[in-house]
Amino acid sequence: MTSHETPERVAFDSEALPQDQRMDRYRALYAIGADVTQVGPNPRAAFEAWRLDRALLYNRRLNDISHSRGEQRVGRDGFTHWTVTLVFEGLLQIDLGDGVRNINAGEIVLIDVSRATRNMMRDARIATLAIAEDRIEETVGPIGGLHGLVLAADHCRLYADFVRSLLSNLPMMKTSSLPAATSALCTLLKVALEAHGLHDAVVEAGRDGRRLGQLRMLIDGRLGDPGFDAETAIAESGVSRATLYRLLRPQQGIAAFILARRLEQVRRALSKPAERRSFAEIALDAGFVTESHASRAFLARYGLRPGGYRSAIATAIAETDPIEQIRLWQQELR
Structure with a gap:
């Protein structure tokens, strides 16, 4: 099995570094998404991160460490x-602005990272799924009202068992299996939400999630057609205009959603080391009429020009720089 067929992984362990460098290195690594502070006498930070399908799975051991995302950072980085x-x-402790809450062994907490949050870890081993909002909503449905929701251990056992198994098996898996694994995580989270007592809301949201998934499949199958636009999607989806606009309000509408899917296809192609096509060819295959339009849209969404993104991916892979790799992975979650 060649290296590009296996899931990408980044690992870090503060105890592998000289003591005077440990916190500084961890702060630099997490500066991408959070401010790190020491909150006790024995800080320890170790993790492995796996790149899934528009999602990252972190397996972490943390002690006397705090991550915070204040209003200024939230406004600056634009994570969604x-x-x-x-x-x-x-023990994981979280503060959403209304006081500290304890999240104990076996429990799950859902966090919208576009909102200010602070957490603290006390001799904790935790698994965190960071996932694009529209990716999780394909299964669970709209989740805007679930920020800060804590699910009891009794409701999370299937999810927890699968996460343990997935973390054990990821080193042997192929990248082609990652979309299914990501979908399984979302499905088991949906099971936990229903067990929590959100059955009616989850059933209704699930209908919307299925519609979103069907719409995404329709759009992805037509991306190469430059004439495929919002009106065509409405006509071919079999869903009313009003329903589509409601479903896609978080994505700023149908046209913006189609553009995002085209850009995602382009980004995936640019991320592959074996991809030899020019950016112009990749953009045209994704349905863009001109290279210049694709380049401007790519820069606006991912913060890098296509050539710069491709170079950064190649450099990160060649140098196995965890900071650069995670920074690029985070762009996929928008």
Whole structure:
């Protein structure tokens, strides 16, 4: 099995570094998405991160460490994804602005990272799924009202068992299996939400999630057609205009959603080391009429020009720089 067929992984362990460098290196690594502070006498940070399908799965051991995302940072970085954090051992404490809450072993907390949050870890082993909002909503449905929701351990057992198994098996899996694994995580989270007592809301949201998934399949199958636009999607989806606009309000509408899917196809192609086509060819295959339009849209969404993104991916792979790799992975969650 060649290296590009296996899931990409980044690992870090503060105890592998000289003591005077440990916190500084961890702060630099997490500066992408959070401010890190020491909150006790024995800080320890170790993790492995796996790149899934528009999602990252972190397996972390943390002690006397705090991550915070204040209003200024939230406004600056523009992250829109969610995190689903399962506590295996120890204690996770979160503060959403209304006081500190304890998340104990076996429990899950859902966090919208576009909102200010602070957490603290006390001898904790936790698994965090960071996932694009529209990716999780394909299964669970609209989740805007679930920020800060804590799910009891009794409701999370299937999800927890699958996460343990997935973390054990990821080193042997192929990248082609990652979309199915990501969907399984979302499905088992949906099961936990229903067990929590959100059955009616989840059933209704599930209908919307299925519609979103069907719409995405329709759009992805037609991306190469430059004439495929919002009006065509409405006509071919079999869903009313009003319903589509309601479903896609978080994505700024149908046209914006189609553009986002085209850009995602382009980004995936640019991320592949074996991809030899020019950016112009890749853009045209994704349905863009001109290279210049594709380049401007790519820059606006991902913060890098296509050539710069491709070079950064190649450099990160060649140098195995965890900071650069995670920074690029985070762009996929928008």
